[in-house]
Amino acid sequence: MKRYLKLVNFEFNRIAKVYFVLLAIVLVSQFAGVIVESKSYLKEANHMIYEELMPKAEFFLQYGPMSLERVFASIWFFGPIALCIGVVAFYIFLIWYRDWFGKNTFIYRLLMLPTARLNVFLAKLTTILLMTLGFVAFQLILFPIESTILKWMVPKDFRMDMGTLEVIGSFRELQMIIPTSFIEFILYYGAGFAVVTLLFTAIMFERCYRIKGILLGIGYGFLAVVLFFTPILIQEFLQNHYLYPSELLLLEIVMGLIVTCCSIWTSSYLLKKKIRV
Amino acid sequence: MNNIKFNNRDPVYVQVVRHFKEQIATGMLEPGQEIPSRRELANKLKINPNTAQRAYKEMEEEGLIYTERNLPSRITKDEHVLGSVREELILQAVDSFVNSIRSINVPVDEVLYLVKEKYSAEDKN
Amino acid sequence: MIEVKDITKKFGRKEVLKGVSFTANKGEITCLIGINGVGKTTILNAIMALTPIHSGQILINGETIKKESFEKITFIPDAITMLPNMRISDAMEFMDDFYNSWNQKRATELLGFFKLKESDRISDLSKGNTAKVNLLLGLAMDVDYILMDEPFSGIDIFSREQIADVFTSHLIEDRGVIITTHEISDIEHLIDKVVLLDNGQVLKEFNAEAVREDEGKSVVDVMREVFKA
Known part of the structure; x- marks a missing residue:
């Protein structure tokens, strides 16, 4: 058990750098998404209401209020999530093959550890699981922050505030990743x-x-x-x-x-x- | 004790024993002098520790070295053994000299004269 | 004692081991010699359960290998078994983390012996120094047996001398060593036992000192006879 945990720690550290870079990409891209989408919504609103002189009620009817939903439909939001899914899918294979190929022969070391070889297998499996759940947890932390940024960006009468569960519930694709x-x-x-x-x-x-x-x-x-x-x-x-x-x-x-x-x-x-x- | 040139066909332990005998005969190793442990010897001569062990066992059996309790082994102080080491080496050298000189059929007097000449010439140098 | 009993192995249709048997004792250096590609590495891999064999049996101190055996026997392959981005100190820490038989004191001593710097990254090391780190990782373990695959190949003469020095030092202690080589001259005086392999078979197994004593032949003489026949 002790060696299994050490192996998990070791395996996770091997990918940690890439992992944290991915988290940073998710964060930056999604925050940027909130800002960019909010700005473009407000610009549109300004244009329609003050230049085209469309009544506010008419604008709402046509465009709807600003909400996170609009952000989530954009590439800013789904792009990095797709990237993370892709990296995990790729790493499922790489986590094994990297030990056989290249100049080092790390697989020798892993197979010669004084512990059941199944622990090596389980440690790699756990690492994939941890990476995945880590992404999900990170996304859950990001939701309320993104909601707050939206509040800063858009005046109250132009937006519709949603709770995290509401947000997820409004997207089928999101429900696949984060079931409610x-x-x-x-x-x-x-x-x-x-x-x-x-x-x-x-x-x-x-x-x-x-x-x-x-x-x-x-x-x-x-x-x-x-x-x-x-x-x-x-x-x-x-x-x-x-x-x-x-x-x-x-x-x-x-x-x-x-x-x-x-x-x-x-x-x-x-x-x-x-x-x- | 440094660097013996080993040949590959004689047992290494025999070569080590011969080396010790030479050192004793020439006074490089003195009676009662402490000698290295088998591990140190193996390391110094770059030989297998088992071989060093074998050489020491051989020398102990011939009475060339002795070990008291857990102390390091020493060169024997036995005059008789020491004398015979010298004699053995001289005889061995003479034997091989005679063997090679005999094949050229040189009369013994001539050989002795030449040996004397050569010896005194080298001493002068 | 390591007992290799009549092991066979095929790669596809090619038989690489055709019933190989030999023993290696604790306290002795056993050398597997074969000219080229005769399955020496495969034999070492098989002993460590790093490749399956088709028939036969391998016993270490009378038992087939199990996870605890890896505290008793270690293998130094011809390439380093650590990740290139590790520092030497990381590699040593990894060993310390996973093996009870890791001897940190001896590891530190070996660092000095080989004149290596702990803070160096493995990927930055020369070929000779990589081989030395690889060797260090095995030698610093308190194990009964050490297997080494071609420890002298492809490195400079000074590194070779340094590595040969290890064999005559207390670093080997009374352990059993199996090494493979195709180049015997550097270590002829260091080894106890010789196993000559060719074409997946043991041609001759003998004690080097005994052959010199009984037959007045060098190891190379015997090799010449056996391989020419």
Whole structure:
């Protein structure tokens, strides 16, 4: 356990610099988004009301009030989030391959630690999880600040203030990233965790058997997905809606846990018996 | 004790023992003088510590060195052993000299004369 | 004792190890010699469970390798096992963090022995100094066995002499060492045991001093006979 925690700490530190740069990009870009969007809204309002002499009520009817919603629809907001998602997705692979390639042979060191090799696997998995949850937490901290900046920028009668939950609720895409109920949160991120575990296992297959391993990895992934969806498939094709949706959900959760445990067990076996440097 | 030129075909421990004998015979090592530990010797001569150990064991068996309790080993003070070391070295050298000179068929008197000449010439230098 | 018992291994269809057996004792330096690409590195990897074998068995002090074994045996591959952006001190701290058998006192002594600066970054080191750091990371551990893959290859003569000095010093103590090499002349006097490998097989396993004593041959003489045959 002690060595696992040390490994997590070590793995996180390896990406920390990049990670904090990403956080900074998110912060700067989103704050800039609030400012730029607010300014352009006010400019538009000024233009319409004072130059085109449109009545205020008419303007509101056509343009709506200024709110964070407008900011979130812009590239300033979604751009950096997409970047973060991309980096995490890329790092899922890089976190392993960086230890095999390049001038160093750090994988030797990791595999020769006096601890179960599964801990190396779990530490990398935890690092990916920490990165992801860190982004989410950071975004949650940013919301109220962005809301405050908006208040500074836009006079009260031009804006519509929204709470954080309201903000998230107004965007489907945002709800995918930050679910508004705890159950949903666990389900979404649980599924994400299962997928990362599956990808890691596929990487382990590739690292053990190389080209043949790619096929094995894809095969394993296919099997895992089929296994996971078995309840739904049976429901659809054979049993004709025998289960209540809540029962089906429960069954899917159980299948997800089984598939994830299988992946972890398989990876542990491969790391112990089949891995190659 | 510095730098022995080892040859690759004789056992290293035998070469180490011979080296010690030479040092004793020439007085570089004196009777009762302390000698390095096997670890120090291995390090100094750049040989395997097991080989150094073997050389010391050999010398102990021949009575060239002795060890009292946990003290460092010393060169023997036994006159008889010391004398025989000198004799052994001289005999060995003479043997190999005779072997090589015999193959050219030189009469012994001529050889002795030349040896004397050479010796005194080198002493002058 | 490390016992390698009849191990075989294939890369694809190519058999790289065809039933290799030998033993290496604690307190002895065992040298695996093969001209080129004869699976020396693969054997060391196999001992450390860094590559799977197809059949055979490897025992360390009578047991197959397990996680605790890595406190008893260490491997120094031919490239450094630390990240390039680490300082030497970071690498030492990493070892200290993860291994109970890490001996910080000896590590500091080795730094002096090799004349290395703790604050240097691994990526900035010369080839010779990188090899020395790599060696330091293994030698500073209180382990029974040290495996070294080609510790002398590709580095300058002075670094080579310094590394050879390690073998005759207290830094090796009474440990068992297995080293692979294709260039024996630097270390002929230092080794106890020789295992000659060719084509994935052990051609001969012998004690260097015994061969000199009983047959009046040097290690190179024996190599010449065996490899020419």
